[in-house]
Amino acid sequence: MKKKTNLGSMLSRLCQLACVSTLVVSLFGVSSFAQEIGATVSNSSTEQSSSRLGNQSFQNYYDQVYQIRVVSPKAGSKSSIGSGFQVSSDGLIVTNYHVVSSYVQAPENHKIEYQSHTGQKGALELLNFDVINDLAVLRHSSPSTKFLGFSDTILNKGETVYALGNPRDYGTSLVKGPNNGMVEHSYNDQILFSGSLNPGMSGGPAVNALGQVVGVNVATAGSQLSFLVPANNARQLVMDGRTIVKGDYQNEIARQIKQWQRPRIQQLLDQDWPVEQFSGLDLFGEIRKDFQCWGQTNESNKERNIASVSKNCSAGNSIYLDSSLSAGELYFSFDYASSVTLGDLQFTSAIRPWMSANNTSNYENSSNYRCHVDFLEGNKASQQFTRATTCIRSFKKLAGLYDSLLMIERIDGLHQFTTHLSVSALEADQISLLNRKFTEKSL
Amino acid sequence: MRSLVVEISGKEGTRIERVAVNGSGLSIGRAWNSDIIIQDRFVDADHLHLRTNQQQQLLVDDVSSTNGSRLAGKTLRGSDQLYRFGDTLIIGDTRIKIFDADTSVAPASLRSQWFLLAEKFSSFRALMLLTMLAIVSQAAQVYSRSIEPLGLENFLLAAFSVVVLLLIWSLVLGFLAKLIRGESNFKAFWALGCLATVMLNLATLVLLVVRFNLQDVGLGEMLSMLVYGVFSVWLLAGMFSYTTHIHNRNKWLFSFLIAVSLYAISESDEYLKEPHKKWMSSTNTEQATLPPVFLMRRAVSLDEYQLAADALFEEQVSSD
Numbered sequence: 001m002k003k004k005t006n007l008g009s010m011l012s013r014l015c016q017l018a019c020v021s022t023l024v025v026s027l028f029g030v031s032s033f034a035q036e037i038g039a040t041v042s043n044s045s046t047e048q049s050s051s052r053l054g055n056q057s058f059q060n061y062y063d064q065v066y067q068i069r070v071v072s073p074k075a076g077s078k079s080s081i082g083s084g085f086q087v088s089s090d091g092l093i094v095t096n097y098h099v100v101s102s103y104v105q106a107p108e109n110h111k112i113e114y115q116s117h118t119g120q121k122g123a124l125e126l127l128n129f130d131v132i133n134d135l136a137v138l139r140h141s142s143p144s145t146k147f148l149g150f151s152d153t154i155l156n157k158g159e160t161v162y163a164l165g166n167p168r169d170y171g172t173s174l175v176k177g178p179n180n181g182m183v184e185h186s187y188n189d190q191i192l193f194s195g196s197l198n199p200g201m202s203g204g205p206a207v208n209a210l211g212q213v214v215g216v217n218v219a220t221a222g223s224q225l226s227f228l229v230p231a232n233n234a235r236q237l238v239m240d241g242r243t244i245v246k247g248d249y250q251n252e253i254a255r256q257i258k259q260w261q262r263p264r265i266q267q268l269l270d271q272d273w274p275v276e277q278f279s280g281l282d283l284f285g286e287i288r289k290d291f292q293c294w295g296q297t298n299e300s301n302k303e304r305n306i307a308s309v310s311k312n313c314s315a316g317n318s319i320y321l322d323s324s325l326s327a328g329e330l331y332f333s334f335d336y337a338s339s340v341t342l343g344d345l346q347f348t349s350a351i352r353p354w355m356s357a358n359n360t361s362n363y364e365n366s367s368n369y370r371c372h373v374d375f376l377e378g379n380k381a382s383q384q385f386t387r388a389t390t391c392i393r394s395f396k397k398l399a400g401l402y403d404s405l406l407m408i409e410r411i412d413g414l415h416q417f418t419t420h421l422s423v424s425a426l427e428a429d430q431i432s433l434l435n436r437k438f439t440e441k442s443l
Numbered sequence: 444m445r446s447l448v449v450e451i452s453g454k455e456g457t458r459i460e461r462v463a464v465n466g467s468g469l470s471i472g473r474a475w476n477s478d479i480i481i482q483d484r485f486v487d488a489d490h491l492h493l494r495t496n497q498q499q500q501l502l503v504d505d506v507s508s509t510n511g512s513r514l515a516g517k518t519l520r521g522s523d524q525l526y527r528f529g530d531t532l533i534i535g536d537t538r539i540k541i542f543d544a545d546t547s548v549a550p551a552s553l554r555s556q557w558f559l560l561a562e563k564f565s566s567f568r569a570l571m572l573l574t575m576l577a578i579v580s581q582a583a584q585v586y587s588r589s590i591e592p593l594g595l596e597n598f599l600l601a602a603f604s605v606v607v608l609l610l611i612w613s614l615v616l617g618f619l620a621k622l623i624r625g626e627s628n629f630k631a632f633w634a635l636g637c638l639a640t641v642m643l644n645l646a647t648l649v650l651l652v653v654r655f656n657l658q659d660v661g662l663g664e665m666l667s668m669l670v671y672g673v674f675s676v677w678l679l680a681g682m683f684s685y686t687t688h689i690h691n692r693n694k695w696l697f698s699f700l701i702a703v704s705l706y707a708i709s710e711s712d713e714y715l716k717e718p719h720k721k722w723m724s725s726t727n728t729e730q731a732t733l734p735p736v737f738l739m740r741r742a743v744s745l746d747e748y749q750l751a752a753d754a755l756f757e758e759q760v761s762s763d
Contacts, residue, residue, distance in 0.1 A: 305591055341592040344734040350590035351732045356725035363722035371728050372752045373658040375742040385735045385742070387658070390752040391726045402756065405726060411735060428756040436749060 091143025165201025
């Protein structure tokens with residue numbers, strides 16, 4: 001069965017695309033973007049006079065933004081750019097993990113550099129990162145005397161937030177927009193910010209009207225839909241004070257993912273899954289607030305040979321590790337198919353069991369799927385069978401983590417009911433338990 | 444006195460004469476009173492003389508002919524040259540070979556089983572029946588594979604394509620057989636084609652049922668390769684029997700070698716692929732799916748299933 005992409009997963013993929021594209025230096029025409037950014041700048045400058053901070057004082061905040069570049073010495077030029085800001089007198093700089101991800105994945109082939117507003121350049125040292133919240137802490141060799149402080153007050157809905165960063169290497173820009181509170185369908189806290197963040201602004205500070213950091217720019221889903229990491233996460237990472245040893249990056253990523261997944265999955269195992277009807281069956285759907293479900297039928301297709309009703313649900317979080325690797329996706333779907341025109345043999349011929357990973361990966365990062373297939377005991381009275389397929393692949397660099405695909409097909413005469421569960425980057429025991437609960441709940 | 448067999452090959456074809464050589468010898472030439480008459484305008488009236496010596500060996504003598512003679516590739520010079528049985532003598536445009544009539548000939552070649560098979564279906568009725576069987580098996584195959592409702596036209600098309608393919612197959616191979624073996628064996632090829640169609644469709648169906656019950660893509664692919672491999676060798680051996688004169692053992696050997704090399708060529712791409720090219724983000728499981736009646740395998744409980752599925756984690760660790 002081929003999985004269908006729905007709007008929900010499209011949305012999260014869009015975000016992913018945006019995350020990725022922040023790393024890539026623009027290939028688009030200069031003029032079109034100059035227009036876009038020009039509009040942003042004039043917008044902010046005309047409306048700023050009404051805010052507590054005047055144009056004059058905001059000048060200082062522009063100066064606090066550093067451009068962060070990951071340079072590949074072999075290629076002799078930057079391979080990714082982002083923004084960052086200093087948060088302490090001893091030169092700690094906060095940015096996104098994804099801005100420096102190419103360095104984390106291959107430290108031997110990359111260097112991290114900064115460029116200040118004066119054009120001064122220098123080397124940065126990676127101290128700590130948080131792949132779950134997409135943050136990184138770097139150390140500046142010659143710290144500036146000025147730095148930004150974190151906000152202690154609660155950010156209200158509707159409050160204006162000023163995001164700073166260097167979009168596409170055109171120069172530091174300020175984007176103003178309201179805070180819309182936390183993103184709803186997300187397990188992790190993320191601020192929904194209505195302003196256009198552009199590639200290159202990732203890792204830049206988002207400040208309130210008092211000039212205190214309330215978030216870190218992280219991603220966009222396009223047209224004024226942008227996301228910020230809450231300042232508290234960044235503060236915690238800075239306070240943590242740890243320095244991750246260079247050779248230990250992959251172990252640290254594995255540790256962070258395990259630590260994040262353990263309670264996230266345990267909660268799903270412990271809690272009840274509220275019953276939702278699907279095609280007359282007692283099933284489930286949005287089992288937690290981070291899940292979103294979409295349904296579709298092929299009723300509008302008048303020439304269909306098989307009538308199909310399907311529903312798919314996915315959790316809103318995906319951990320970006322590298323342009324070729326993401327982890328942590330949770331996805332499940334139900335599909336009910338009945339023959340309209342086909343006979344027994346033709347109906348089953350049309351079934352091509354097939355599954356594909358929901359997370360991005362490649363040969364460097366994942367093994368091939370290995371599968372186990374068997375028929376499950378069911379109702380012996382009627383003429384039916386239940387086929388179960390479990391496929392597992394491991395992360396080559398992240399020891400102890402696996403992706404799993406589960407599919408259960410029940411064929412009963414001219415009807416077929418298929419359930420599918422796809423999970424990414426879990427430990428073996430949790431995959432086993434989750435697959436079991438899913439199977440029992442959906443049969 | 445020796446009894447000889449003389450094979451004379453000229454422009455008009457080959458003829459064989461039995462002659463006896465006595466003390467006075469034999470004359471070969473265009474003259475009507477020659478012992479062996481050669482009708483060739485480059486041969487003299489009295490061209491060659493044959494006689495035996497005391498040791499009963501055959502001696503040949505060119506009687507100062509206009510165009511000369513050649514023996515075993517060399518010009519015949521001087522008189523009374525020794526002739527060894529089987530050597531080729533050339534005079535004019537004619538080749539002569541002489542054998543001792545007393546030596547025994549090779550035993551008769553065995554007509555192969557393939558021709559017995561062909562004879563079984565040589566009658567028009569048997570061929571028609573076989574053709575019908577092939578068409579029915581093809582129609583069944585088309586039906587079981589289709590994922591769309593089928594009309595009469597689909598089955599007519601299947602029947603038509605079977606007949607056209609059989610016709611092309613029999614004509615092309617028949618032509619080859621005429622060239623190589625000297626007989627077209629059209630009916631034999633037709634029967635072989637029908638049998639192959641029936642067997643192929645039957646094998647495909649059996650494989651589908653077996654693979655559906657196995658649900659092991661590696662094992663299933665191996666089984667298919669084996670079945671289709673044996674089938675190809677059988678078919679090739681049949682083709683060789685009706686087209687050529689080669690011996691039974693060589694026939695099977697060649698068929699086997701051809702089948703293996705065809706398989707190797709078709710699969711070489713996959714084997715030569717580097718590991719990173721073989722990586723896929725999708726799963727590879729048995730595609731064969733049939734209605735529940737075809738399931739003969741015992742279903743397992745959820746506990747049994749989970750135990751086996753959990754073993755995948757260990758496999759992953761050991762494989763990397």
